[in-house]
Amino acid sequence: MILPSASTLGWLLALAAAAAYVVSAIAGSRFSSSQARVALMVAWVMHGASIAWGLMGDSPHFGFASALSMTAWLMLVAYLVERQFFPELHALWVLSLLGAAVVLMSALFPGKPLHALSSPWLPLHLTLGIASYGLFAAAVVHAWLMTRAEKNIRQATDSPGGMPLLTLERLTFRFVTAGFVVLTATLIAGWFFGEVLYGRAWIWDHKSVFSVLSWITFAVLLIGRSRFGWRGLSAVRMLYAGAALLLLAYAGSRFVMEVLLARPGG
Structure with a gap:
Protein backbone atom coordinates (compact mmCIF):
# COMPACT_ATOMS: atom_id res chain seq x y z
CA MET A 1 0.00 0.00 0.00
CA ALA A 116 -14.79 23.05 -1.46
CA LEU A 117 -16.63 23.29 1.85
CA SER A 118 -20.30 22.37 1.91
CA SER A 119 -20.96 25.11 4.45
CA PRO A 120 -19.11 28.24 5.64
CA TRP A 121 -19.89 27.00 9.19
CA LEU A 122 -17.88 23.81 8.73
CA PRO A 123 -14.52 25.38 9.77
CA LEU A 124 -16.13 26.50 13.05
CA HIS A 125 -17.44 23.00 13.70
CA LEU A 126 -14.01 21.47 12.99
CA THR A 127 -12.33 24.11 15.15
CA LEU A 128 -14.60 23.25 18.08
CA GLY A 129 -13.82 19.56 17.66
CA ILE A 130 -10.05 20.08 17.56
CA ALA A 131 -10.26 22.51 20.50
CA SER A 132 -12.00 19.84 22.59
CA TYR A 133 -9.21 17.42 21.63
CA GLY A 134 -6.61 19.93 22.78
CA LEU A 135 -8.30 20.68 26.10
CA PHE A 136 -8.79 17.03 26.99
CA ALA A 137 -5.23 16.24 25.91
CA ALA A 138 -4.01 18.95 28.30
CA ALA A 139 -6.17 17.38 31.02
CA VAL A 140 -4.58 13.99 30.34
CA VAL A 141 -1.06 15.43 30.65
CA HIS A 142 -1.96 17.10 33.95
CA ALA A 143 -3.58 13.89 35.18
CA TRP A 144 -0.39 12.00 34.37
CA LEU A 145 1.67 14.56 36.29
CA MET A 146 -0.83 14.37 39.15
CA THR A 147 -0.52 10.58 39.30
CA ARG A 148 3.26 10.79 39.31
CA ALA A 149 3.17 13.46 42.02
CA GLU A 150 0.89 11.32 44.19
CA LYS A 151 3.18 8.33 43.73
CA ASN A 152 6.23 10.37 44.66
CA ILE A 153 4.51 11.71 47.75
CA ARG A 154 4.03 8.13 48.92
CA GLN A 155 7.70 7.46 48.22
CA ALA A 156 8.80 10.77 49.84
CA THR A 157 10.46 12.07 46.67
CA ASP A 158 10.05 15.27 44.65
CA SER A 159 7.17 15.72 42.22
CA PRO A 160 8.29 15.40 38.54
CA GLY A 161 5.84 18.13 37.59
CA GLY A 162 7.32 20.56 40.10
CA MET A 163 3.83 21.53 41.33
CA PRO A 164 1.75 20.67 44.41
CA LEU A 165 -0.63 17.76 44.01
CA LEU A 166 -3.77 19.77 44.75
CA THR A 167 -2.79 22.42 42.19
CA LEU A 168 -2.32 19.76 39.53
CA GLU A 169 -5.67 18.23 40.42
CA ARG A 170 -7.42 21.59 40.20
CA LEU A 171 -5.86 22.36 36.82
CA THR A 172 -6.70 18.88 35.51
CA PHE A 173 -10.41 19.29 36.15
CA ARG A 174 -10.44 22.85 34.86
CA PHE A 175 -9.25 21.48 31.54
CA VAL A 176 -11.80 18.66 31.74
CA THR A 177 -14.60 21.13 32.39
CA ALA A 178 -13.52 23.43 29.55
CA GLY A 179 -13.15 20.46 27.20
CA PHE A 180 -16.58 19.17 28.16
CA VAL A 181 -18.17 22.54 27.38
CA VAL A 182 -16.49 22.71 23.96
CA LEU A 183 -17.31 19.06 23.20
CA THR A 184 -20.95 19.73 24.10
CA ALA A 185 -21.01 22.67 21.68
CA THR A 186 -19.46 20.47 18.98
CA LEU A 187 -22.09 17.75 19.42
CA ILE A 188 -24.94 20.27 19.49
CA ALA A 189 -23.68 21.81 16.25
CA GLY A 190 -23.41 18.38 14.64
CA TRP A 191 -26.88 17.38 15.85
CA PHE A 192 -28.82 20.47 14.83
CA PHE A 193 -26.81 21.61 11.79
CA GLY A 194 -25.51 18.32 10.39
CA GLU A 195 -27.38 18.71 7.12
CA VAL A 196 -26.05 22.26 6.65
CA LEU A 197 -22.51 21.33 7.67
CA TYR A 198 -22.10 18.02 5.86
CA GLY A 199 -25.07 17.83 3.52
CA ARG A 200 -26.72 15.12 5.63
CA ALA A 201 -28.59 14.88 8.91
CA TRP A 202 -27.06 13.39 12.03
CA ILE A 203 -26.36 9.68 11.60
CA TRP A 204 -25.19 7.13 14.16
CA ASP A 205 -21.88 6.18 12.59
CA HIS A 206 -18.68 5.25 14.45
CA LYS A 207 -17.69 8.88 14.96
CA SER A 208 -21.05 9.81 16.44
CA VAL A 209 -21.18 6.78 18.73
CA PHE A 210 -17.67 7.26 20.15
CA SER A 211 -18.22 11.02 20.53
CA VAL A 212 -21.44 10.53 22.50
CA LEU A 213 -19.86 7.78 24.63
CA SER A 214 -16.95 10.09 25.47
CA TRP A 215 -19.39 12.90 26.32
CA ILE A 216 -21.30 10.59 28.67
CA THR A 217 -18.05 9.47 30.32
CA PHE A 218 -16.91 13.03 30.96
CA ALA A 219 -20.38 14.03 32.17
CA VAL A 220 -20.38 11.17 34.70
CA LEU A 221 -16.86 12.12 35.79
CA LEU A 222 -17.77 15.78 36.39
CA ILE A 223 -21.02 14.89 38.17
CA GLY A 224 -19.24 12.33 40.30
CA ARG A 225 -16.56 14.82 41.28
CA SER A 226 -19.12 17.55 42.04
CA ARG A 227 -21.64 15.42 43.92
CA PHE A 228 -19.54 12.63 45.41
CA GLY A 229 -16.04 14.09 45.52
CA TRP A 230 -14.46 11.60 43.11
CA ARG A 231 -10.71 12.04 42.92
CA GLY A 232 -7.49 10.12 42.72
CA LEU A 233 -6.81 7.09 40.56
CA SER A 234 -10.46 6.24 39.89
CA ALA A 235 -11.17 9.72 38.50
CA VAL A 236 -7.98 9.66 36.45
CA ARG A 237 -8.89 6.30 34.93
CA MET A 238 -12.29 7.63 33.93
CA LEU A 239 -10.60 10.66 32.35
CA TYR A 240 -8.30 8.35 30.39
CA ALA A 241 -11.29 6.27 29.25
CA GLY A 242 -13.18 9.35 28.05
CA ALA A 243 -10.12 10.66 26.24
CA ALA A 244 -9.56 7.29 24.55
CA LEU A 245 -13.17 7.21 23.34
CA LEU A 246 -12.84 10.74 22.00
CA LEU A 247 -9.60 9.81 20.25
CA LEU A 248 -11.36 6.90 18.56
CA ALA A 249 -14.23 9.16 17.48
CA TYR A 250 -12.22 10.91 14.77
CA ALA A 251 -8.48 10.27 14.82
CA GLY A 252 -8.82 6.56 15.50
CA SER A 253 -11.51 5.97 12.90
CA ARG A 254 -9.70 8.08 10.32
CA PHE A 255 -6.49 6.11 10.98
CA VAL A 256 -8.33 2.89 10.17
CA MET A 257 -9.88 4.38 7.04
CA GLU A 258 -6.77 6.15 5.73
CA VAL A 259 -4.00 3.73 6.68
CA LEU A 260 -5.35 0.26 7.43
CA LEU A 261 -8.12 0.25 4.82
CA ALA A 262 -6.62 2.88 2.50
CA ARG A 263 -10.01 4.45 1.86
CA PRO A 264 -10.25 8.23 1.34
CA GLY A 265 -13.75 8.65 2.72
CA GLY A 266 -15.41 7.89 6.05
Whole structure:
Protein backbone atom coordinates (compact mmCIF):
# COMPACT_ATOMS: atom_id res chain seq x y z
CA MET A 1 0.00 0.00 0.00
CA ILE A 2 1.40 3.38 -1.04
CA LEU A 3 0.46 6.24 1.22
CA PRO A 4 0.37 9.89 0.18
CA SER A 5 2.91 12.16 1.79
CA ALA A 6 3.38 15.87 2.21
CA SER A 7 4.96 18.12 -0.41
CA THR A 8 8.65 18.98 -0.32
CA LEU A 9 8.00 22.22 1.53
CA GLY A 10 5.66 20.39 3.89
CA TRP A 11 8.41 17.91 4.72
CA LEU A 12 10.97 20.69 5.22
CA LEU A 13 8.65 22.49 7.65
CA ALA A 14 7.90 19.25 9.49
CA LEU A 15 11.58 18.31 9.78
CA ALA A 16 12.49 21.81 10.95
CA ALA A 17 9.74 21.74 13.58
CA ALA A 18 10.75 18.24 14.76
CA ALA A 19 14.40 19.30 15.03
CA ALA A 20 13.38 22.39 16.99
CA TYR A 21 11.35 20.22 19.36
CA VAL A 22 14.34 17.95 19.95
CA VAL A 23 16.49 20.99 20.73
CA SER A 24 13.74 22.19 23.06
CA ALA A 25 13.69 18.87 24.92
CA ILE A 26 17.47 19.00 25.33
CA ALA A 27 17.36 22.66 26.36
CA GLY A 28 14.94 21.85 29.14
CA SER A 29 17.63 19.96 31.06
CA ARG A 30 20.79 21.78 29.98
CA PHE A 31 19.91 25.45 29.59
CA SER A 32 18.15 28.10 31.63
CA SER A 33 14.35 28.22 31.78
CA SER A 34 14.27 31.32 29.56
CA GLN A 35 16.44 29.64 26.91
CA ALA A 36 14.30 26.52 27.05
CA ARG A 37 11.18 28.64 26.62
CA VAL A 38 12.66 30.38 23.56
CA ALA A 39 13.55 26.99 22.04
CA LEU A 40 10.00 25.78 22.62
CA MET A 41 8.54 28.95 21.10
CA VAL A 42 10.64 28.44 17.95
CA ALA A 43 9.44 24.84 17.69
CA TRP A 44 5.85 25.93 18.28
CA VAL A 45 6.04 28.55 15.50
CA MET A 46 7.56 26.06 13.05
CA HIS A 47 4.90 23.54 14.01
CA GLY A 48 2.19 26.13 13.37
CA ALA A 49 3.70 26.89 9.97
CA SER A 50 3.63 23.18 9.13
CA ILE A 51 -0.05 22.95 10.10
CA ALA A 52 -0.90 26.08 8.10
CA TRP A 53 0.85 24.73 5.01
CA GLY A 54 -1.02 21.44 5.30
CA LEU A 55 -4.36 23.28 5.40
CA MET A 56 -3.69 26.11 2.96
CA GLY A 57 -0.72 25.09 0.81
CA ASP A 58 -0.60 24.01 -2.82
CA SER A 59 -2.48 20.78 -2.03
CA PRO A 60 -4.46 21.17 1.22
CA HIS A 61 -5.02 17.92 3.12
CA PHE A 62 -6.52 16.91 6.46
CA GLY A 63 -6.72 13.60 8.28
CA PHE A 64 -6.10 11.79 11.55
CA ALA A 65 -2.44 12.85 11.78
CA SER A 66 -3.34 16.47 11.07
CA ALA A 67 -5.89 16.34 13.89
CA LEU A 68 -3.30 14.93 16.29
CA SER A 69 -0.77 17.55 15.17
CA MET A 70 -3.22 20.38 15.82
CA THR A 71 -4.10 18.84 19.19
CA ALA A 72 -0.46 18.79 20.26
CA TRP A 73 -0.01 22.35 19.02
CA LEU A 74 -2.96 23.50 21.14
CA MET A 75 -1.54 21.63 24.14
CA LEU A 76 1.64 23.66 23.75
CA VAL A 77 -0.39 26.86 23.66
CA ALA A 78 -1.94 25.86 26.98
CA TYR A 79 1.48 24.95 28.39
CA LEU A 80 3.11 28.23 27.33
CA VAL A 81 0.27 30.25 28.84
CA GLU A 82 0.17 28.15 31.99
CA ARG A 83 3.90 28.51 32.55
CA GLN A 84 3.37 32.25 32.96
CA PHE A 85 1.24 31.56 36.04
CA PHE A 86 2.87 28.34 37.23
CA PRO A 87 6.59 28.51 36.38
CA GLU A 88 7.21 25.41 38.48
CA LEU A 89 5.31 23.28 35.94
CA HIS A 90 7.78 20.97 34.20
CA ALA A 91 6.48 18.91 31.28
CA LEU A 92 8.72 20.34 28.55
CA TRP A 93 10.46 17.15 27.47
CA VAL A 94 7.20 15.19 27.24
CA LEU A 95 5.44 17.83 25.13
CA SER A 96 8.52 18.41 22.97
CA LEU A 97 8.90 14.74 22.09
CA LEU A 98 5.16 14.48 21.47
CA GLY A 99 5.29 17.53 19.21
CA ALA A 100 8.20 16.08 17.23
CA ALA A 101 6.37 12.78 16.76
CA VAL A 102 3.04 14.20 15.59
CA VAL A 103 4.50 16.82 13.25
CA LEU A 104 6.46 14.11 11.43
CA MET A 105 3.40 11.84 11.42
CA SER A 106 1.32 14.59 9.81
CA ALA A 107 3.89 14.87 7.01
CA LEU A 108 3.92 11.11 6.49
CA PHE A 109 0.11 10.79 6.60
CA PRO A 110 -1.31 14.12 5.34
CA GLY A 111 -4.85 12.75 4.96
CA LYS A 112 -7.42 13.35 2.26
CA PRO A 113 -7.57 16.45 0.01
CA LEU A 114 -9.70 19.32 1.23
CA HIS A 115 -12.31 20.20 -1.38
CA ALA A 116 -14.79 23.05 -1.46
CA LEU A 117 -16.63 23.29 1.85
CA SER A 118 -20.30 22.37 1.91
CA SER A 119 -20.96 25.11 4.45
CA PRO A 120 -19.11 28.24 5.64
CA TRP A 121 -19.89 27.00 9.19
CA LEU A 122 -17.88 23.81 8.73
CA PRO A 123 -14.52 25.38 9.77
CA LEU A 124 -16.13 26.50 13.05
CA HIS A 125 -17.44 23.00 13.70
CA LEU A 126 -14.01 21.47 12.99
CA THR A 127 -12.33 24.11 15.15
CA LEU A 128 -14.60 23.25 18.08
CA GLY A 129 -13.82 19.56 17.66
CA ILE A 130 -10.05 20.08 17.56
CA ALA A 131 -10.26 22.51 20.50
CA SER A 132 -12.00 19.84 22.59
CA TYR A 133 -9.21 17.42 21.63
CA GLY A 134 -6.61 19.93 22.78
CA LEU A 135 -8.30 20.68 26.10
CA PHE A 136 -8.79 17.03 26.99
CA ALA A 137 -5.23 16.24 25.91
CA ALA A 138 -4.01 18.95 28.30
CA ALA A 139 -6.17 17.38 31.02
CA VAL A 140 -4.58 13.99 30.34
CA VAL A 141 -1.06 15.43 30.65
CA HIS A 142 -1.96 17.10 33.95
CA ALA A 143 -3.58 13.89 35.18
CA TRP A 144 -0.39 12.00 34.37
CA LEU A 145 1.67 14.56 36.29
CA MET A 146 -0.83 14.37 39.15
CA THR A 147 -0.52 10.58 39.30
CA ARG A 148 3.26 10.79 39.31
CA ALA A 149 3.17 13.46 42.02
CA GLU A 150 0.89 11.32 44.19
CA LYS A 151 3.18 8.33 43.73
CA ASN A 152 6.23 10.37 44.66
CA ILE A 153 4.51 11.71 47.75
CA ARG A 154 4.03 8.13 48.92
CA GLN A 155 7.70 7.46 48.22
CA ALA A 156 8.80 10.77 49.84
CA THR A 157 10.46 12.07 46.67
CA ASP A 158 10.05 15.27 44.65
CA SER A 159 7.17 15.72 42.22
CA PRO A 160 8.29 15.40 38.54
CA GLY A 161 5.84 18.13 37.59
CA GLY A 162 7.32 20.56 40.10
CA MET A 163 3.83 21.53 41.33
CA PRO A 164 1.75 20.67 44.41
CA LEU A 165 -0.63 17.76 44.01
CA LEU A 166 -3.77 19.77 44.75
CA THR A 167 -2.79 22.42 42.19
CA LEU A 168 -2.32 19.76 39.53
CA GLU A 169 -5.67 18.23 40.42
CA ARG A 170 -7.42 21.59 40.20
CA LEU A 171 -5.86 22.36 36.82
CA THR A 172 -6.70 18.88 35.51
CA PHE A 173 -10.41 19.29 36.15
CA ARG A 174 -10.44 22.85 34.86
CA PHE A 175 -9.25 21.48 31.54
CA VAL A 176 -11.80 18.66 31.74
CA THR A 177 -14.60 21.13 32.39
CA ALA A 178 -13.52 23.43 29.55
CA GLY A 179 -13.15 20.46 27.20
CA PHE A 180 -16.58 19.17 28.16
CA VAL A 181 -18.17 22.54 27.38
CA VAL A 182 -16.49 22.71 23.96
CA LEU A 183 -17.31 19.06 23.20
CA THR A 184 -20.95 19.73 24.10
CA ALA A 185 -21.01 22.67 21.68
CA THR A 186 -19.46 20.47 18.98
CA LEU A 187 -22.09 17.75 19.42
CA ILE A 188 -24.94 20.27 19.49
CA ALA A 189 -23.68 21.81 16.25
CA GLY A 190 -23.41 18.38 14.64
CA TRP A 191 -26.88 17.38 15.85
CA PHE A 192 -28.82 20.47 14.83
CA PHE A 193 -26.81 21.61 11.79
CA GLY A 194 -25.51 18.32 10.39
CA GLU A 195 -27.38 18.71 7.12
CA VAL A 196 -26.05 22.26 6.65
CA LEU A 197 -22.51 21.33 7.67
CA TYR A 198 -22.10 18.02 5.86
CA GLY A 199 -25.07 17.83 3.52
CA ARG A 200 -26.72 15.12 5.63
CA ALA A 201 -28.59 14.88 8.91
CA TRP A 202 -27.06 13.39 12.03
CA ILE A 203 -26.36 9.68 11.60
CA TRP A 204 -25.19 7.13 14.16
CA ASP A 205 -21.88 6.18 12.59
CA HIS A 206 -18.68 5.25 14.45
CA LYS A 207 -17.69 8.88 14.96
CA SER A 208 -21.05 9.81 16.44
CA VAL A 209 -21.18 6.78 18.73
CA PHE A 210 -17.67 7.26 20.15
CA SER A 211 -18.22 11.02 20.53
CA VAL A 212 -21.44 10.53 22.50
CA LEU A 213 -19.86 7.78 24.63
CA SER A 214 -16.95 10.09 25.47
CA TRP A 215 -19.39 12.90 26.32
CA ILE A 216 -21.30 10.59 28.67
CA THR A 217 -18.05 9.47 30.32
CA PHE A 218 -16.91 13.03 30.96
CA ALA A 219 -20.38 14.03 32.17
CA VAL A 220 -20.38 11.17 34.70
CA LEU A 221 -16.86 12.12 35.79
CA LEU A 222 -17.77 15.78 36.39
CA ILE A 223 -21.02 14.89 38.17
CA GLY A 224 -19.24 12.33 40.30
CA ARG A 225 -16.56 14.82 41.28
CA SER A 226 -19.12 17.55 42.04
CA ARG A 227 -21.64 15.42 43.92
CA PHE A 228 -19.54 12.63 45.41
CA GLY A 229 -16.04 14.09 45.52
CA TRP A 230 -14.46 11.60 43.11
CA ARG A 231 -10.71 12.04 42.92
CA GLY A 232 -7.49 10.12 42.72
CA LEU A 233 -6.81 7.09 40.56
CA SER A 234 -10.46 6.24 39.89
CA ALA A 235 -11.17 9.72 38.50
CA VAL A 236 -7.98 9.66 36.45
CA ARG A 237 -8.89 6.30 34.93
CA MET A 238 -12.29 7.63 33.93
CA LEU A 239 -10.60 10.66 32.35
CA TYR A 240 -8.30 8.35 30.39
CA ALA A 241 -11.29 6.27 29.25
CA GLY A 242 -13.18 9.35 28.05
CA ALA A 243 -10.12 10.66 26.24
CA ALA A 244 -9.56 7.29 24.55
CA LEU A 245 -13.17 7.21 23.34
CA LEU A 246 -12.84 10.74 22.00
CA LEU A 247 -9.60 9.81 20.25
CA LEU A 248 -11.36 6.90 18.56
CA ALA A 249 -14.23 9.16 17.48
CA TYR A 250 -12.22 10.91 14.77
CA ALA A 251 -8.48 10.27 14.82
CA GLY A 252 -8.82 6.56 15.50
CA SER A 253 -11.51 5.97 12.90
CA ARG A 254 -9.70 8.08 10.32
CA PHE A 255 -6.49 6.11 10.98
CA VAL A 256 -8.33 2.89 10.17
CA MET A 257 -9.88 4.38 7.04
CA GLU A 258 -6.77 6.15 5.73
CA VAL A 259 -4.00 3.73 6.68
CA LEU A 260 -5.35 0.26 7.43
CA LEU A 261 -8.12 0.25 4.82
CA ALA A 262 -6.62 2.88 2.50
CA ARG A 263 -10.01 4.45 1.86
CA PRO A 264 -10.25 8.23 1.34
CA GLY A 265 -13.75 8.65 2.72
CA GLY A 266 -15.41 7.89 6.05
